[in-house]
Amino acid sequence: MAEKTVEQYYLPPPKVGRWEGFRTFLWNSETHQFLGRTGASWAKILLFYVLFYASLTGFFFAMLAIFYQTIDLDIPKWQLDESLIGSNPGLGFRPMPPEENVESTLIWYNQKDDNWKYWTNQLDVFLKEYTEENPNRVHCDFGEEAPPGKICDVDITSFHNCTSATEFGYARAQPCIFLKLNKIFNWRPTYYNATSGVAEGMPKELKSLVHNVTNADSRKDYVWVSCEGENPADVENMGDLEYIPAQGFASYYFPFRNTKGYLSPLVAIRFVRPKTGVLINIECKAWAKNIFHDRAERRGSVHFELMVD
Template identity: 65%
Template sequence: MEGKKVEQFYMPPPKLGKWEGFRVFLWNSETGQFLGRTGASWAKILLFYVIFYAVLSGFFGAMLAVFYQTLDPNAPKWQLDNSLIGSNPGLGFRPMPPESNVESTLIWYKASDEGNYLHWTRELDRFLEEYEKPASGTNNFEQRVHCEYKKPAPPGKVCDVDMSEWGQCTKARKYGFHKSAPCIFLKLNKIFGWMPQFYNDTKNLPSTMPADLQEHIKQEEGNGRLDTVWVSCEGENPADVENMGAIQYIPRRGFPGFYFPFRNTPGYLSPLVAVFFEKPKYGVLINIECKAWAHNIIHDRFERRGSVHFELMVD
């Protein structure tokens, strides 16, 4: 009958099993959909994300290029007092305790047991590798030159650290650990551009400086070696002073001025001072504090500025 509306009813889709539903989701032959989308839909999405990530990568690359234009690869942008490190260098010691006890500053070993002190000598071996003369011209060895107090390194060169001057504190002698007379190495932390202000006036040495160091500086005055960052090591308490015994500073009692300032020159070696403990008392914990001395080095025991603390115990 014309004009009569034909009633239509909604028919729910047929119920499919799990496997059948998954198969239809992967490829629906009736609609031509793959994973729920047609080929045209997938092409549009793919084109969108290609453009989106291309623009994002381009923007990131451009910002990175602008950022690198503000940096000098050979020098930090913020230096000395403007940097987080500041202009007051700290003092470090080697060998360090095992990583499992990284917060410890205790050097404790049994001299009669090689397996017991092996960790400490191996740590020093690894630390001193870069100071050794390489066999094949590696480690920028060609950059190293012999320096003296009136003869610093020329531009582009670095001062060598002569390991032959370390006496008892060498790898061949196991750094004295096997004889209960260990060598502890001290190094001044590197700060780019920092130049020490030396104690060139022996009449105005600080009253807090140990008396034996003051006498040593006065003796060095005639040798032209005052341009040195001096080092002193003492027991922190009267009992520690007695138990520590006599010590020697090898090869000299400080860091020569010709190693400064640090300019990030390839092959640069930090100067070292080996503290040779001749006969520390056995079986006793000895608290030791070492300090570096220059006019512009401030000492703060609480924050360990300009100094370092460690404990030594030899069984």
């Protein structure tokens, strides 16, 4: 006689309220489940994620360690033409306008008010590292370059009328603007001098200076600097200029090799008698055979405006 088959039917769970269902989800005393999982299930999934993220962290630090083996923190891997910044340095000027006018290049102040102190304070901050003691700095001169591991000092006290003691000339309506050549690792200038010739676009006065300075027995090479008004009216309103301590950056400051404490060489431009109450557009250029000028991209040059009321 065939056994009678007993059919079993699925019984839906009893209907419970939302609050009671939520409490059961948090902790089910019948199945000993917390948030729908037993303790063993939670332990397994926790162990999985601990191992998973530990592996990811270990892999990341291993790749980071391998990456740091391929670079030198003091010497860039890509240099000169192979680098993003290339081998054509630009010029920078100080002091800079306030940060809220980040795109402005206007140096404006009223001689009779104290607002010129903003500009002198900016220069004091900029020149602070030049006045700090550093045993790594040595005196350099032409034929006396810094030994390995040392850097050439920039003597701010030799800037005469362009020092903090003279308020950088701002109180006397004879403001000083400092120029610096942007640093490019291992870049060596190719100099204009009496032997190699001068550039066609050089101002007449600078051409004469290059021949006079470099015709001496002990030749003094510079990355030369010239500043001119951009328009005929600017040339007239700008007046005479004084370049301090020289009209260029001395050759013994190059090349830049990221030696600790390195100071960029500076040239101070003192406006002797700028016309007051007018805006003066000025362009300064650096001159070396391997510096090329592009006014649109400001390659090898810098533009700023000066207005003294």
